[in-house]
Amino acid sequence: MTSNLIGSLELCQRLNKTLLLSSWQLGWNGILVERCQSPFSSFEIEMELPAISDHWLNLHLGHPAPLIQKRDGRLHRSIVHRGDTLFVPAGQPTYWRRPKGVICSPLQICLKPELIEQVAEASEIDTKRIDLVRCFGQQDLQLHQFAMLLLAELQSGGIMGRLYVESLTQVLVIHLLRHYSILTRTITSQNRTLTRVQLQEAIEL
Numbered sequence: 001m002t003s004n005l006i007g008s009l010e011l012c013q014r015l016n017k018t019l020l021l022s023s024w025q026l027g028w029n030g031i032l033v034e035r036c037q038s039p040f041s042s043f044e045i046e047m048e049l050p051a052i053s054d055h056w057l058n059l060h061l062g063h064p065a066p067l068i069q070k071r072d073g074r075l076h077r078s079i080v081h082r083g084d085t086l087f088v089p090a091g092q093p094t095y096w097r098r099p100k101g102v103i104c105s106p107l108q109i110c111l112k113p114e115l116i117e118q119v120a121e122a123s124e125i126d127t128k129r130i131d132l133v134r135c136f137g138q139q140d141l142q143l144h145q146f147a148m149l150l151l152a153e154l155q156s157g158g159i160m161g162r163l164y165v166e167s168l169t170q171v172l173v174i175h176l177l178r179h180y181s182i183l184t185r186t187i188t189s190q191n192r193t194l195t196r197v198q199l200q201e202a203i204e205l
Contacts, residue, residue: 021034023158031109031150032108033109033151036108038105046096055111055176057085057086059108062082062105083141089133094134125177131181150168
């Protein structure tokens with residue numbers, strides 16, 4: 001990792017957002033859950049962030065809003081809807097542009113890379129083969145449900161205790177490993193590819 005990595009606590013300030021709720025004082029292990037809100041702006045906001053030290057998951061909870069992101073040197077324009085997922089793995093820079101007059105109130109979840117490795121090892125996944133990939137504006141109902149449970153626990157002040165949060169976090173991480181990694185895509189591709197013998201057997205049926 002490069003020396004310009006920034007931590008999750010700086011993220012709201014860098015994105016010009018006001019922090020409404022944070023799990024920082026609750027001391028949740030390996031995960032930080034925050035609810036932020038961007039103020040009304042009469043001008044377009046452009047932000048280019050250096051690589052961050054944590055995996056960053058952002059769920060849009062407000063009204064549909066236009067957003068521009070740069071990936072692979074190209075600008076991608078889209079409308080983000082409630083529940084849309086934005087995911088940026090640790091160590092990757094990111095660029096955003098938000099038109100004037102747009103107010104966002106996202107839920108941000110930052111995950112320590114060490115936590116991902118721990119869950120992967122417990123699931124007997126080779127950590128050297130894990131390569132999380134970024135996602136922009138994807139609807140993921142399961143991920144949204146996990147995030148809403150974490151938000152509800154944050155709003156309650158951690159009433160269910162750390163064990164409950166750790167269980168939710170592990171399920172969330174496993175979901176990311178299954179659906180947001182190169183490893184998963186490789187496994188899925190292998191499962192869907194028929195060998196010549198299987199193909200011949202299918203033809204003969």
